[in-house]
Amino acid sequence: MPSVFSHAIAAVAIGGVTIGGRSRATLWALGAICAIVPDLDVVSFFFGLPYGHMLGHRGLSHSLFFAAVLAWVVTAIVRRKLPASPSAMRLWVFFFLATASHGFLDSMTNGGLGVAFFAPFSNIRYFLRWRPIVVSPISVYGFVGRRGLIVMWSELGWVWLPAALIFLAGLALRRSTPREAVETNGGRSS
Numbered sequence: 001m002p003s004v005f006s007h008a009i010a011a012v013a014i015g016g017v018t019i020g021g022r023s024r025a026t027l028w029a030l031g032a033i034c035a036i037v038p039d040l041d042v043v044s045f046f047f048g049l050p051y052g053h054m055l056g057h058r059g060l061s062h063s064l065f066f067a068a069v070l071a072w073v074v075t076a077i078v079r080r081k082l083p084a085s086p087s088a089m090r091l092w093v094f095f096f097l098a099t100a101s102h103g104f105l106d107s108m109t110n111g112g113l114g115v116a117f118f119a120p121f122s123n124i125r126y127f128l129r130w131r132p133i134v135v136s137p138i139s140v141y142g143f144v145g146r147r148g149l150i151v152m153w154s155e156l157g158w159v160w161l162p163a164a165l166i167f168l169a170g171l172a173l174r175r176s177t178p179r180e181a182v183e184t185n186g187g188r189s190s
């Protein structure tokens with residue numbers, strides 16, 4: 001996996017393109033959490049589940065199905081708690097992409113097993129053909145020393161820099177489309 005920071009940064013970049021309005025910072029933060037959640041599956045190691053198990057690391061929690069369900073749950077909560085938030089469809093797309101981005105970034109790493117994108121229907125693990133990201137150690141101690149520097153350097157180049165460019169492009173796009181203010185208020189005037 002890339003580090004949790006890189007997963008969060010990728011989600012915020014997606015938020016910069018898809019989500020605006022007054023509650024955007026809160027929504028971006030929620031998207032960042034969605035992008036980190038899949039790696040909670042590392043608890044499977046403590047329960048003795050093998051890496052390649054459907055519920056193991058990079059299994060069900062990294063699937064498109066999981067991303068769709070988590071996005072649905074978070075969207076429902078946001079619509080209830082933040083009435084002035086963007087439309088449910090826009091929120092779902094954002095939270096889905098934020099969560100799914102985790103698996104795609106993992107599938108671009110050069111270590112571990114692939115990602116079970118189609119779990120629970122299939123446990124086949126996939127990598128992308130292009131895997132430039134140096135895999136991050138699961139343990140925090142793995143970041144200490146030369147290996148940690150190599151991982152961070154790799155993520156800066158392959159995740160943080162593209163994410164910053166996407167985020168800035170999203171902001172520029174948003175400034176040129178004032179109609180979004182109407183949409184994010186659900187069509188209501190304030």
Ligand SMILES: [Zn+2]
Binds near residue numbers: 062102
């Ligand atoms: Zn992961």
